Amino acid sequence: MAKRRGPKLPARALIERNGVLLDLALDLLVPPLTWIILLDAGGLVGAAWLAIASGAAKLSLLAWSASVFFAAAYVLRGRGR
Numbered sequence: 001m002a003k004r005r006g007p008k009l010p011a012r013a014l015i016e017r018n019g020v021l022l023d024l025a026l027d028l029l030v031p032p033l034t035w036i037i038l039l040d041a042g043g044l045v046g047a048a049w050l051a052i053a054s055g056a057a058k059l060s061l062l063a064w065s066a067s068v069f070f071a072a073a074y075v076l077r078g079r080g081r
Contacts, residue, residue, distance in 0.1 A: 009021060009022075009024060009025030009028065009029075010022065010025045010026075010029070012025075013025050033071075033074075033075070036071060037071055037075075040064070040067050040068045040071050041068065043064045043067065044061075044064040044065060044067075044068050046064075047060040047061040047063075047064040047065075048061060048064075
């Protein structure tokens with residue numbers, strides 16, 4: 001469903017000024033939080049390995065660390081409600 005209708009829904013929602021349709025479009029297009037967390041963890045491990053192996057990937061390690069931090073903050077913020 002996301003492949004068939006996903007790309008068209010945001011434009012249609014904005015044209016029609018329909019918040020429910022925009023919400024549905026974003027639900028279809030944004031990957032589940034589980035996938036985002038797994039990709040963040042994989043990126044952080046890869047960046048750490050690269051930084052240790054070459055010593056030159058400090059910026060990449062910083063970017064992935066920030067991504068993991070903000071994803072964790074998002075999850076923790078949701079638990080507090």
